[in-house]
Amino acid sequence: MLQLVFALEDKSPDELHEFERHKVWTLVPRPQVKTIIGTRWVFRNKMDEDGIFIRNKARLVAQGFTQMEGLDYDETFAPVARLEAIRLFLAFASFMKFKVFQMDVKTAVLHGDLPQEVYLKQPPGFYNDSFPYHVYRLEKAVYGLKQALRAWYDTLASYLLEKGYHRGAIDNTLFIKRSGDDIILAQVFVDDIIFGSTNDKLSEEFAVIMSSKFEMSMMGELSFFLGLQVKQSSHGIFISQSKYLQDMLKKFSFSECKPAKTPMSTSVSLSVDPTGVDVNASSYRGMIGSLLYLTASRPDIVFATSMCARFQAKPKESHLNVVKRIFCYLKHTPSLGLWYPCETSFDLVGFTDSDFAGCSLDRKSTSGGCQLLESRLISWSSKKQSSVACSTADAEYVAAGRCCAQILWIQNQLMDYGFTLSKTPICCDNTSAILISQNPVQHSKTKHIEVRHHFIWDIIQKEKIELLYIPTEQQLADIFTKPLDEQNMLFFIGELGMISQ
Numbered sequence: 001m002l003q004l005v006f007a008l009e010d011k012s013p014d015e016l017h018e019f020e021r022h023k024v025w026t027l028v029p030r031p032q033v034k035t036i037i038g039t040r041w042v043f044r045n046k047m048d049e050d051g052i053f054i055r056n057k058a059r060l061v062a063q064g065f066t067q068m069e070g071l072d073y074d075e076t077f078a079p080v081a082r083l084e085a086i087r088l089f090l091a092f093a094s095f096m097k098f099k100v101f102q103m104d105v106k107t108a109v110l111h112g113d114l115p116q117e118v119y120l121k122q123p124p125g126f127y128n129d130s131f132p133y134h135v136y137r138l139e140k141a142v143y144g145l146k147q148a149l150r151a152w153y154d155t156l157a158s159y160l161l162e163k164g165y166h167r168g169a170i171d172n173t174l175f176i177k178r179s180g181d182d183i184i185l186a187q188v189f190v191d192d193i194i195f196g197s198t199n200d201k202l203s204e205e206f207a208v209i210m211s212s213k214f215e216m217s218m219m220g221e222l223s224f225f226l227g228l229q230v231k232q233s234s235h236g237i238f239i240s241q242s243k244y245l246q247d248m249l250k251k252f253s254f255s256e257c258k259p260a261k262t263p264m265s266t267s268v269s270l271s272v273d274p275t276g277v278d279v280n281a282s283s284y285r286g287m288i289g290s291l292l293y294l295t296a297s298r299p300d301i302v303f304a305t306s307m308c309a310r311f312q313a314k315p316k317e318s319h320l321n322v323v324k325r326i327f328c329y330l331k332h333t334p335s336l337g338l339w340y341p342c343e344t345s346f347d348l349v350g351f352t353d354s355d356f357a358g359c360s361l362d363r364k365s366t367s368g369g370c371q372l373l374e375s376r377l378i379s380w381s382s383k384k385q386s387s388v389a390c391s392t393a394d395a396e397y398v399a400a401g402r403c404c405a406q407i408l409w410i411q412n413q414l415m416d417y418g419f420t421l422s423k424t425p426i427c428c429d430n431t432s433a434i435l436i437s438q439n440p441v442q443h444s445k446t447k448h449i450e451v452r453h454h455f456i457w458d459i460i461q462k463e464k465i466e467l468l469y470i471p472t473e474q475q476l477a478d479i480f481t482k483p484l485d486e487q488n489m490l491f492f493i494g495e496l497g498m499i500s501q
Contacts, residue, residue: 062144108191112151240337259332276316368480393432
């Protein structure tokens with residue numbers, strides 16, 4: 001931090017040099033009828049994935065909260081890649097057996113061209129002695145502006161489209177280019193870009209064209225992205241969050257706790273517990289938030305975490321004990337993660353399941369589902385249904401509809417990768433729900449099911465999916481709808497492609 005203070009006192013911060021070099025602004029007389037946006041300095045200590053300080057950083061940020069919609073900006077939305085899209089990208093890389101690389105755009109926002117007329121006050125501590133009352137007119141975006149990320153994305157997308165790439169039909173953060181039988185893919189998450197190709201020359205070409213337009217920091221093979229640790233080998237790709245997990249255990253004082261073999265006891269039934277002892281709500285929510293972030297690579301704790309998350313308003317000691325059990329389980333499995341092998345096919349399959357009236361608060365059911373590309377787990381969910389189910393068939397049918405929607409999204413994504421799928425199997429262990437999905441006549445006993453859930457019948461008729469029966473003991477989605485004993489937990493973890501490294 002002292003380095004930052006000294007830099008400001010010397011009036012030579014690197015940030016202002018970047019602004020001048022990129023021709024971000026022009027000093028002009030103060031206009032009379034325009035909003036003049038304030039600025040401030042933000043100081044930050046940057047760390048690497050091991051928690052080691054790399055450098056101190058000072059960044060000039062616009063006070064975007066003073067901007068007026070329609071006057072200072074129009075559109076602010078910028079596409080951001082979903083975690084499922086990132087996992088799908090890595091699954092495809094493992095299947096095609098190519099390496100994934102990573103690059104970082106330096107001062108990415110400063111490359112974004114602004115279509116609007118925007119003015120900034122002179123930065124604190126750096127007023128022009130000759131023109132102290134002048135302001136800066138922005139030619140390009142700066143951090144803090146409402147439209148900054150939108151401007152950066154538009155600039156990047158336009159450049160890649162000029163170079164022969166095209167955007168994904170569903171995921172606009174995916175850019176693709178084909179050359180004969182080879183393909184190169186680039187996935188963008190703000191200023192972080194991962195890319196890979198079946199031809200090394202295409203990857204080298206991509207790095208060259210990006211470096212010629214933007215200042216890039218080449219980071220080599222992908223190893224850490226969006227909090228995910230990625231290990232690439234000739235046998236496959238391993239995804240985990242072991243470093244984050246260790247830091248989380250240390251933060252909440254669970255480093256020396258007694259390990260547990262399952263995240264939740266099968267005998268536990270959470271309720272409001274009005275007579276229970278109150279606990280610190282802020283600490284409880286912090287633990288839940290940390291666990292939810294960890295579910296990006298740990299589907300085995302999704303159900304237990306989502307159950308505990310329902311009691312964040314007034315947590316009791318009974319709820320906290322269940323959360324502690326999850327931490328004890330994580331202590332037992334610190335290096336567990338997702339394994340994407342090279343030597344398996346790329347067939348898409350879904351699993352769907354539901355409990356019945358499992359929530360003690362409102363008697364709503366919990367839908368669980370997961371989607372795999374053979375043995376590569378791509379997405380999963382455990383979510384309480386929006387309405388009360390009147391039967392197990394009702395609950396299972398609603399869960400199947402949710403799984404169907406996710407399958408359709410993955411099918412559309414895979415079209416950009418060159419796969420056109422039909423009749424994707426969705427495995428369900430309830431024959432009544434399967435029969436409802438196949439019957440075009442809505443009998444009186446199914447009239448209570450909302451129309452939006454019946455779209456699955458239309459999808460089946462179009463042969464996009466097929467709903468198949470699977471025995472309950474083989475239903476992988478069980479792990480997202482109920483607590484399991486140790487034997488079943490180990491079985492499902494293995495079937496979902498999770499290993500320790």
